[in-house]
Amino acid sequence: MTTIVYIEDEHDIREDVTDELQEAGYRVVEAANAQEGLAAIRAEKPDLVLCDISMPGMSGLELLSRLRDKESRFDDLPFIFLSALADRNDILAGKRLGADDYLTKPVDMELLLATIEARLGQIRRIENKKNRQFVKLYTALTGRKLPVDASNIADFVEEAKADRPVLQVFIVADGKMDLSSVRSILESGGHAVHILKGGRDFMSRLDRGAAVDVVLVSYFTEDFAAPLLLKLIQDTYHLECPVMLLLPDDLKKTVREEQKS
Structure with a gap:
């Protein structure tokens, strides 16, 4: 069941919205302030957070800032503000901090449920x-x-x-290639990822006896093009582990077109 942490200091509003969310099939964990909300988020690892802005102590904006700055495991957690504050500056502040949506009170439940489903669908x-x-x-x-x-x-x-098994994965690529997705996938699988910008750095690691289970090489590195680097690696070190080439999108398209012709 999808879990929502709902942070709202006004009891009556929190109770009404919680009832509606539960009727819609969501599991709701309530919090009366941002500190309770932070504890609930850490404990429950929810699918989505619904949060008021103006609360005693830590505000909703401060809570979101803390999550985004210091709790990286919640970077992808959908965060929706639900507040009486409709000032443009508040909306902009929330958006800059990474809020996914901003809805105003009184609550339009139909709009709220549609917004929640849209955000959850995006995450899926x-x-x-x-x-x-x-x-x-x-x-x-x-x-x-x-x-x-x-x-x-x-x-x-x-x-x-x-x-x-935990693999030692070495990625050799220049700084232009976005490796965030590949790195995230590998690290989420528990593997150790080492990113180097050039072939010389990688060969220096091999000279020092680094354990290598997998090598991913982008077509362009800081010092060698991939064909030359791969030849140097195989001729000098005779690696028996998998060595794979990472192609940039424009080169992938060229390769596909050549394969078709």
Whole structure:
């Protein structure tokens, strides 16, 4: 069941909204202030947070700032402000801190439920994409094929994570390539990720006896193009681990077109 942490200092409003959310099928964990809300978020790891702004002590804006700055495990947690404050500056402040939506009181429950479902749907799509990327990378590294129906990708991901060796993965790429997704997938699988900008740095690690289980090389690095670097690595170090090439999107398109012709 989807869990929502609802932070609201006014008891009657909190009770009414909680009843509506529960009737809609959500599990609701209530908090009367931001400190209670922070504790609930840490304990429950909810799917979404619904939060007032003006509260005694820590405000909703301060809570969101703390989560985004100091609790990186909640970076993707959807956060919706529900407040009587409708000032443009408050809305902008919330947006700059990473709030996903901002709704005003009195509560329009139909709009609130639609907003919640939209945010949860967006998170599901992101999670599904990450799971598909994990499966693709996992099968490339292990040769193990997806044993379940595509609708059960999440089950496969959890099984793979629970039954994995910890791999030492070296990524050699210049600073222009966005590696955040690849790194996130690997680290979420419990693997150690080492990112280096150039082939010389990587070969220096090999000279010092670094344990290497997987190598990912972008087509362009800080000092060598991938074909030359891969040849140097294989000729000099005779690596037996998987070595894979990361292609930028524009080069992928070129390769696909050449394969079709």
